[in-house]
Amino acid sequence: AQSVSQHNHHVILSEAASLELGCNYSYGGTVNLFWYVQYPGQHLQLLLKYFSGDPLVKGIKGFEAEFIKSKFSFNLRKPSVQWSDTAEYFCAVGSGNTGKLIFGQGTTLQVKP
Amino acid sequence: DVKVTQSSRYLVKRTGEKVFLECVQDMDHENMFWYRQDPGLGLRLIYFSYDVKMKEKGDIPEGYSVSREKKERFSLILESASTNQTSMYLCASSSINGRMEPQHFGDGTRLSIL
Numbered sequence: 001a002q003s004v005s006q007h008n009h010h011v012i013l014s015e016a017a018s019l020e021l022g023c024n025y026s027y028g029g030t031v032n033l034f035w036y037v038q039y040p041g042q043h044l045q046l047l048l049k050y051f052s053g054d055p056l057v058k059g060i061k062g063f064e065a066e067f068i069k070s071k072f073s074f075n076l077r078k079p080s081v082q083w084s085d086t087a088e089y090f091c092a093v094g095s096g097n098t099g100k101l102i103f104g105q106g107t108t109l110q111v112k113p
Numbered sequence: 114d115v116k117v118t119q120s121s122r123y124l125v126k127r128t129g130e131k132v133f134l135e136c137v138q139d140m141d142h143e144n145m146f147w148y149r150q151d152p153g154l155g156l157r158l159i160y161f162s163y164d165v166k167m168k169e170k171g172d173i174p175e176g177y178s179v180s181r182e183k184k185e186r187f188s189l190i191l192e193s194a195s196t197n198q199t200s201m202y203l204c205a206s207s208s209i210n211g212r213m214e215p216q217h218f219g220d221g222t223r224l225s226i227l
Binding site: 034036092100 | 117158
């Protein structure tokens with residue numbers, strides 16, 4: 001069965017620090033990869049997505065993610081975090097055309113001003 | 114912009130009650146989903162539907178059923194609510210476009226079963 005693992009459950013950073021959140025999945029076929037963010041009190045919204053092509057994907061608010069097929073990874077990065085990045089981040093993987101996604105456990109990011 | 118509307122932000126019910134959670138989307142999406150979100154467990158799929166009157170079980174369907182009588186509306190039903198169904202419930206929708214499209218989420222319903 002497919003699964004998604006986010007290694008960091010709770011991350012605390014100071015403003016301007018660099019961020020990398022890990023995401024690994026288990027599935028041998030073609031995958032579509034997503035990162036979602038949930039700000040406090042808000043709905044989940046899409047940060048970025050990867051379908052094919054350039055493995056380095058840029059999303060909203062300065063976030064980017066790199067798909068490394070050999071490592072089954074899709075890590076999220078941001079060079080310099082802001083207090084407003086405080087949120088919960090979810091990695092998700094889908095395959096085929098059913099529209100179904102498998103979500104990771106989520107990572108709570110707390111940015112100290 | 115896609116709007117997914119869940120009927121209640123907060124709901125308190127008693128054990129044994131039949132509970133209905135409603136979700137409406139305004140973008141004519143074919144796919145609709147119900148998840149529950151619990152701390153440390155992420156989002157787990159309860160049921161999804163890819164067309165009117167069609168439904169498929171997700172990973173944790175026990176104790177739940179769904180109804181999709183119209184394309185824009187997807188209802189989650191707790192047949193006999195239990196305390197272990199206290200959770201945040203999220204509805205989502207997505208289109209079919211020859212590939213996997215991102216899901217769009219509602220604000221969630223925080224359900225407490227007493």
